[in-house]
Amino acid sequence: MLVRKQVKGRARITFVLPADTPPGPVSVVGDFNDWLPGVHPFEPRGDGTRAVSVVLPSKSVHSFRYLAADDHWFDEDHADGHDGTNGLLHT
Template sequence: MLERKQLKGRTQITFVLPQDIPEGPVSVVGDFNHWNPAAHPMEPRGDGARAASVTLPAHSTHSFRYLAAGDYWFDEEDADGHDGTNSRVHA
C-alpha cells in the first residue's frame, strides 16, 4: 500500500506492508535511492504494519521494488503503474 502526504513542492510517499508478509527484513529500493537496499529498510509501526518513507519532488514519477530476505524481489500491487519489471509511483 502507498500513502501520500503533500508537502510544499514535495510529496512524502510511505510504502506499507503487513508485518509478516513476506517474513524477514524488507527494503524499498528504487531510482530515488540508487537501488540501494540499505537506504530504506521497512520498520515496524504501531498499527502492526511495517513502513518506509521517502520524500520526492512533486509531480515526479519513480520506479521501485521491494527486496526481501533471500534476494526475493517483488512489486507493489497497488502501485500507480508498472513498467514491465518495476512498480511505478507518481509523487
C-alpha cells in the same frame, strides 16, 4: 499500500506492508535511492504493519520495487503502473 502527503512542493510517500508478509527484513529500492538495498528499510509500527517513508519532488515519476530476505524481489499491488519490471510511482 502507498500513503501520500504533499508537503511544500514535495511528496512524502509512505510504503506500508503487513508485519510478517514476507517474513524478515524488507527495503524499498528504486531510482530515488540508486537501487541500493537497505537504504530505506521497513520498520515495525504499533498497528501491526511495517512502513518506510521517502520524500520526493512533486510531479515526478519513479521506478521502485521491494527487496526481502534471500534476494526475494516483489512488487507493490497498488503502484501507479508498471514498466514491465518495476512499479511506477507518480508523485
